[in-house]
Structure formats: structure tokens, C-alpha cells
Amino acid sequence: MSSTPHSRTASSASSGLAPYGWDEAWADAFAPYAAEGLLPGRVVRVDRGQCDVVTAGGTVRADTAFVTPHDPLRVVCTGDWVAVDPGGNPRYVRTYLPRRTAFVRSTSSKRSEGQILAANVDHAVVAVSLAAELELNRVERFLALAWESGAQPVIVLTKADLVPDAVTRSHLVHDVETSAPAVPVLTVSALDGDGLDVLAALVSDGTAVLLGQSGAGKSTLANALLGEDVMDVQAIRDVDGKGRHTTTTRNLLALPGGGVLIDTPGLRGVGLWDAGSGVGQVFAEIEELARRCRFHDCAHDAEPGCAVQAAIDAGDLPHRRLESYRKLLRENQHIKAKTDARLRAEIRKDWKRKGAMGRAAMQAKRGQWRA
Numbered sequence: 001m002s003s004t005p006h007s008r009t010a011s012s013a014s015s016g017l018a019p020y021g022w023d024e025a026w027a028d029a030f031a032p033y034a035a036e037g038l039l040p041g042r043v044v045r046v047d048r049g050q051c052d053v054v055t056a057g058g059t060v061r062a063d064t065a066f067v068t069p070h071d072p073l074r075v076v077c078t079g080d081w082v083a084v085d086p087g088g089n090p091r092y093v094r095t096y097l098p099r100r101t102a103f104v105r106s107t108s109s110k111r112s113e114g115q116i117l118a119a120n121v122d123h124a125v126v127a128v129s130l131a132a133e134l135e136l137n138r139v140e141r142f143l144a145l146a147w148e149s150g151a152q153p154v155i156v157l158t159k160a161d162l163v164p165d166a167v168t169r170s171h172l173v174h175d176v177e178t179s180a181p182a183v184p185v186l187t188v189s190a191l192d193g194d195g196l197d198v199l200a201a202l203v204s205d206g207t208a209v210l211l212g213q214s215g216a217g218k219s220t221l222a223n224a225l226l227g228e229d230v231m232d233v234q235a236i237r238d239v240d241g242k243g244r245h246t247t248t249t250r251n252l253l254a255l256p257g258g259g260v261l262i263d264t265p266g267l268r269g270v271g272l273w274d275a276g277s278g279v280g281q282v283f284a285e286i287e288e289l290a291r292r293c294r295f296h297d298c299a300h301d302a303e304p305g306c307a308v309q310a311a312i313d314a315g316d317l318p319h320r321r322l323e324s325y326r327k328l329l330r331e332n333q334h335i336k337a338k339t340d341a342r343l344r345a346e347i348r349k350d351w352k353r354k355g356a357m358g359r360a361a362m363q364a365k366r367g368q369w370r371a
């Protein structure tokens with residue numbers, strides 16, 4: 001690497017960002033912007049055209065108008081690494097660095113595009129309560145989303161203290177493990193602290209998010225990882241230009257044991273959004289079996305030579321898992337079809353408008369001819 005005065009300035013200016021996940025690869029990606037004198041920083045919160053960016057010199061507020069606002073997937077989001085103009089009032093985010101991973105979800109009915117929820121997440125922690133009945137279909141749904149984002153999922157079985165019997169606990173762990181190929185499964189109890197050190201170590205080398213149903217214990221885990229109440233941490237007082245006090249909420253926090261936690265309100269209960277390849281990863285063993293079916297378009301119902309049905313008959317694959325796989329695929333197709341339908345409706349509307357304009361122009365012309 002060249003050691004221009006610029007890059008030296010940039011590396012010393014950004015060394016304070018290591019707790020927020022800054023590494024050599026980010027520094028490399030940022031080099032051209034450093035050469036322009038721009039500051040690196042990570043977005044800790046976004047709201048209406050502005051964002052809070054943590055930089056080596058502290059948190060700054062910046063305007064995002066420069067970054068393409070038309071495509072909802074290309075707006076700045078929590079977790080993005082950005083290049084900020086150091087001068088100017090207001091300050092501007094010039095651009096964001098290419099994302100390593102991204103959590104995207106479908107927006108409410110009006111829009112057909114996805115919405116970006118968090119960027120550059122390494123660990124997707126799926127919290128599942130051991131105190132409630134185990135709903136493996138739901139777990140698989142969260143895993144599909146996690147894989148689709150590009151983050152590595154990890155399942156945390158919470159409230160272990162409420163299942164004191166070791167045999168019962170190990171059965172539950174086993175059930176979850178068979179539904180989650182290539183996913184580590186941990187058990188923790190926030191109450192007595194069991195397993196928290198393992199989780200803290202696991203998330204200490206990157207950026208994590210907490211997913212899972214309401215009541216699964218996400219807030220409790222967040223507090224345990226942060227070592228204090230999130231609410232206290234979030235109530236950071238800021239002094240704005242007019243000397244008035246405003247309370248801001250950070251959605252991205254550095255953990256005392258290393259690593260970063262992103263906890264945005266919209267992310268926790270994410271819906272499924274085109275998790276096509278994610279679904280494939282959750283049900284890797286089914287897709288593997290399907291490759292051995294006699295017919296390449298086998299529906300795994302009653303076709304001869306079906307390797308999937310054979311595995312179910314042999315007791316190697318729970319039927320529930322095949323059903324869950326089918327359900328998630330259907331759900332995906334439904335979301336896709338809805339998006340396509342909306343797109344088609346918009347095109348039709350556009351056509352009608354253009355058609356009406358065309359007819360009006362035609363009539364005007366005819367009128368002219370008649371006159």
C-alpha cells in the first residue's frame with residue numbers, strides 16, 4: 001500500500017472507528033474518498049433525510065440528499081459505512097461503501113419495492129424461547145431471512161433456567177439443530193448468566209442483529225450484551241445548533257466485549273422478502289435429496305423414485321420439515337406474484353393515461369380538421 005500523506009491522515013483519523021467494525025477492507029474501500037478529504041463513519045440512526053454518523057471525532061448529523069433517494073434499496077441505512085463531507089452546513093453524506101450484507105423486507109401494501117433495514121450485519125442472532133412451545137416453522141422462517149441477508153445465523157435458545165431438566169433441554173436443542181443445518185445453537189439464561197459469555201464471544205468479531213418473536217427475550221439479551229439497560233444507553237442527549245436539548249436514539253451500539261449490535265425497531269419482526277436462496281439454505285438437506293429424485297421437477301408427493309419421500313419413509317427426514325419448506329416457498333412465490341401484479345397494474349395505469357392523452361390529442365386533431 002502506498003503511504004501518501006492522505007492515507008496516513010485517513011488511517012489515523014479512522015483508528016477510533018475500530019470498535020464500530022472498521023477494518024482494513026473498509027479502509028481500502030474508503031481510500032479514494034479519503035484522498036478527497038472525506039471522513040469515514042458508520043450510520044447509527046436514520047430519519048427523514050438525515051442520519052447520525054459515528055466518526056473518529058464523535059457523532060455527527062448529516063444530510064443524505066446526495067445519495068439516490070429514488071430507489072428504496074439505495075438509501076442510507078443503519079450499519080452503512082459512509083463518506084461524509086467534513087465541512088459545510090449542513091454536512092452531507094456523499095456516498096456509502098458497497099454493502100457486505102443487507103436485511104431487506106417488503107414494505108406495506110402501497111409499495112412494491114423492498115425496504116432496507118440494516119447493512120453490514122455479520123451475525124443474525126435468532127432468539128427462541130425455551131419456555132414457550134417450540135415452533136420450528138417460525139425458526140426456519142427467521143433462518144431463511146438471515147441467510148438471504150448474507151449474515152451467518154446463530155440460534156440462541158433463551159430462558160434456559162425455565163427448563164431445568166437437562167434431558168428435556170438436550171431434546172429441544174436436538175430438535176432445533178435438525179432444523180438448522182450449519183447453524184450454531186446456543187442455550188442461554190439471562191437470569192443466571194449461563195451461556196452469555198459464549199454468545200458475547202461469538203458476536204465479538206462483527207456486527208450482530210437480534211431477530212425473533214416478541215417475548216423471545218431479545219431486549220433482555222441486548223441488555224445483557226451491553227451490560228446496561230438499552231433504554232439508558234439510547235437516551236443520549238445531544239445539543240443541536242440552537243443550544244436546545246434533543247434526545248436521539250442510537251440503533252447501533254458498540255458492545256463492551258467487542259462487536260457491534262444493531263437493534264432497529266423495524267428489524268426484529270421482519271417479514272419474509274424474497275428469501276428464495278435463503279430458503280434453500282435452511283432446507284439444504286431437502287434440496288440435496290431432491291437432486292437424487294428420478295424426475296428433476298419432482299413434487300415429492302407420490303412420484304416414483306422420489307428421494308425425499310424415501311427419506312421421510314426411512315425416518316431420516318421429518319415430514320414437518322418438508323411441509324415447512326413448501327410453505328416458505330409458496331409464501332415467497334406469493335410475495336413475488338404480488339410484486340409483479342402491482343408492477344403490471346402500474347404499467348396498465350400508465351398505458352391508460354397515455355391512451356387517454358392520445359385520444360384527446362386525436363380528437364383535438366379531428367376537431368382541427370373539421371374546422
Ligand code: GDP
Nearest residue numbers: 159160189190191213214215216217218219220
Ligand atoms: P423481547 O420481546 O424478545 O424483547 O423479549 P424480552 O427481552 O422483553 O423478554 C420477554 C420476557 O421474558 C420478559 O418478561 C423477560 O424478563 C423474560 N426473560 C428474558 N430472558 C429470560 C431468562 O433468561 N430467564 C427467564 N426466566 N426469563 C427471561
Ligand code: ZN
Nearest residue numbers: 293298300306
Ligand atoms: Zn422427489
